[in-house]
Amino acid sequence: MKKWQIFKQGVLQELPLQLGVFPFGIIYGVMAIESGLTFLQALLMSSIIFGGASQIAFVQLLSNxxxxxxxxxxxxxxxxxxxxYSISMVEYLNKLSLSWRVMLAYLLTDEAYAVSIRKFINHSDNSILHYHLLGSGITLFVSWQISTLFGVWLGNDLPEFLDLQFIIPLTFIAIIIPMIKSKSTLITVISSGITALIFKSLDINFWIILSGLTGILAGMASSRWDKKI
Amino acid sequence: MIWSLIILCGFITFLIRFIPLSGIISSDLPLSVKHSFKYIPLAVLTPIIVNDLSIIENKNFFLIENLKLYAALIAIIVSIIWNNVLATISIGMASFLIMSNI
Structure with missing residues (x-):
């Protein structure tokens, strides 16, 4: 496969996820304006931070x-x-130049990672795989900027019945279910989910990271029983 | 001040993504560490899903009347059967909207 074909594959595989990303960007844009940010601040935050959930938390906290x-x-x-995510990409990207690594680190977000890591794991012998992450990352970046612009434009005119935030967990469900291919991956999901509920109900800080680490450890510990499901 | 805050958050976010790729971490990672990588996306995305389904509200469990939970279960079934991103998102969202308006 040529570089542009891998790049195109990254773009095409990333596109369906924009169904979840686009409403999320609109929600962020609307909330950013409501929180008191200027048009330019709301818009440029999407380029400077480029991290959906954290941007929404930012404007929520700012408004409080x-x-x-x-x-x-x-x-x-x-x-x-x-x-x-970045640690798991090291073995595929560590031979690239500094400028490549800087660019790909900037583009390394949830949805781009979810799409490209599957490609990396399945074709680890290919030396131009980074074009896949470039394709998925740029697609997400463009979509995020345009959807932010829409949200900033819309302001308070969004219909109330549309709970667009619910699209986010649906997107992640669509990403992780196909990745559950063995007992250990299933145990990872169950254990990180249950511990997330426990840690969150106890109001423990950094509960996302703690439950994630629990899931990883549970997956590793159970890998000896692995049999495809 | 807001601009400084945005730039600082952007810088921290970039550093988090870049530090492992900067070369500080050796590429000759132990096999057990490499083995753990396949669990990372599942282990990190699952808690985000759990959070977004509002199962915990004000430190209490919210299950029986939680329409998001039911719609998510439908989406999981759709994903298992068809393994299609668009179908999972659209049927999950449609289920939620229908249940919300009954």
Missing amino acids: STPYGVIVTTVGAINSRHLL
Whole structure:
């Protein structure tokens, strides 16, 4: 496969996920304007941070007059899962030039990672796989900027019956279900889900990371019983 | 001040994504660590799903009347049967809207 074909594959595989991303971007844009940000601040935050859930948390906290230190910590905590994504990409991207690694790190978000890591795992011998992440990442970036623009434009004119935020978990369900292919992956999902419920009900900070780590450990511990399901 | 806050958050977010790729972490990672990578997306995305389904509200469990939970279960079944992103999202969303308006 040529570089542009892999790039195109990344774009095409990322496109269906935009059904979930686009409404999310609109929600962010609407909330950003409601929180008191200017048009330019709301719009450029999507390029500067480029992290959906953390941007929504940012504007939610800002509208509640939360101290800035708490906002920064929250954004960092929400995006800390990207550290795990990046670690899992090291073996595929570590031979690239610094400029490539900087660009791909910037584009390494939930949906781009979810699409490209499957490609990387299944074709690890291919040396131009990074074009796949470039394709998925740029697609997500463009979609996120356009949807933010729509949201900022719409402002408060969104119909109330549309609970667009629900599209986010549906998108993630569509991503992870096909990845459950063995007992250990199933145990990872169940254990991280249950511990997330426990940690959240106990109001423990960084519960997303803690339950994620629990899921990873449970998956590794149970891998000896692996049999495809 | 808001601009500084946005730029600082952007810088921190970029560092989180870039540090492992910067070369500080060795590429010769132990096999057990490499083995754990396949569990990362599942282990991190599942808690986000759990959170977005509002199962915990004000530290209490919200299950019986939680329409998002039912719609998510429908979406899971659709995903298992068809393994199609568009079908999973659209049928899950349609189920939720229908149940919300009954």
